[in-house]
Each structure stands twice: as C-alpha cells, then as structure tokens.
Amino acid sequence: xxxxxxxxxxxxxxxxxxxxxxxxxxxxxxxxxxQGRPAGIRTHIMVSLASCAFTIAGVDGFHDIVTxxxxxxxxxxxxxxxxxxxxxxxxxxxxxxxxxxxxxxxWVAAALGVLVGAQLVLVAMGLSVMAYITLSRLQEFGGRxxxxxxxxxxxxxxxxxxxxx
Numbered sequence: 001x002x003x004x005x006x007x008x009x010x011x012x013x014x015x016x017x018x019x020x021x022x023x024x025x026x027x028x029x030x031x032x033x034x035q036g037r038p039a040g041i042r043t044h045i046m047v048s049l050a051s052c053a054f055t056i057a058g059v060d061g062f063h064d065i066v067t068x069x070x071x072x073x074x075x076x077x078x079x080x081x082x083x084x085x086x087x088x089x090x091x092x093x094x095x096x097x098x099x100x101x102x103x104x105x106x107w108v109a110a111a112l113g114v115l116v117g118a119q120l121v122l123v124a125m126g127l128s129v130m131a132y133i134t135l136s137r138l139q140e141f142g143g144r145x146x147x148x149x150x151x152x153x154x155x156x157x158x159x160x161x162x163x164x165x
Contacts (some may be wrong), residue, residue: 021052055117
C-alpha cells in the first residue's frame with residue numbers, strides 16, 4: 001500500500017504529464033489557428049489532454065486490480081476514436097476536399113497525448129517539432145489540386161480547391 005506522500009507525488013507527476021501533453025499540442029493548434037482552420041488551439045489541447053488521460057488511466061489507473069492489463073488497448077481505442085473527430089473537420093465538395101491536414105494534425109495531437117501518458121516525453125517532443133515543421137514549412141509541397149478526374153473550375157476562389165488544408 002502506498003503512503004499518502006508517495007501517492008501525492010505520483011499523481012503530481014501525472015498532472016505534469018498532462019501539462020506537457022497540453023503544451024505540445026498547443027504548438028500544433030497554434031499553427032492551425034494561424035491558418036484559420038476549424039480545429040485550433042483549444043481542440044488540439046483537448047484531444048491531447050484526453051488521450052494522455054486515457055493512457056495514464058490505462059497504464060497507471062488500475063494498479064490495484066488483479067486482472068491482467070493491456071495498456072496498448074487504450075492507445076488503439078484513442079486511434080479509433082480520433083477518427084470520428086477528424087472526420088468532422090473534413091469537407092468534400094464537387095471538386096475539392098478540405099480539412100485533411102487538420103484532421104491529421106488532430107491525429108498527431110492524440111499521439112502526443114498517448115506518448116506523454118506512456119512517459120515517452122522526448123519522443124513526443126520530437127514528434128511535436130516534426131509535425132510543426134511539416135505544417136508550417138512544407139506547405140508548398142502540399143499543393144492545391146482538384147479531386148482526381150475532375151477539371152478545375154475557372155470560376156470562384158481557388159482557395160476552395162485546397163486539398164491540403
């Protein structure tokens with residue numbers, strides 16, 4: 001049985017993990033916010049916090065239960081669940097798809113939370129830096145194009161044909 005002091009220290013470290021997960025997701029959310037995307041800072045933070053909390057619960061939350069635990073199942077469920085949220089930011093029109101990159105950045109925010117919750121903080125930091133560079137510096141490689149087999153329309157603003165948004 002853990003002492004009160006040990007338990008307080010353990011839970012304080014877990015709170016710090018949540019704070020790190022939120023801070024790392026802020027980086028991605030800020031970039032999406034600057035681009036005027038529907039999922040910004042708050043959404044990215046919430047996704048990362050929730051995935052971190054679920055991971056912490058899966059790894060550390062059921063230590064008194066005698067049955068076997070499989071923390072990897074939590075990560076798998078986070079991946080499945082984030083798909084629903086990501087689908088909500090993808091929009092398809094006749095000739096374009098928007099929101100794919102924002103959906104992917106939410107997926108990365110979930111991964112950040114899982115990594116931090118699994119105490120892989122340096123890996124999460126590396127992922128955060130790589131994702132930010134990808135979002136902010138590689139835009140020219142994402143390109144704007146229409147859906148395969150569709151000819152671009154000559155009317156209307158070209159920003160509506162942004163595949164990598």
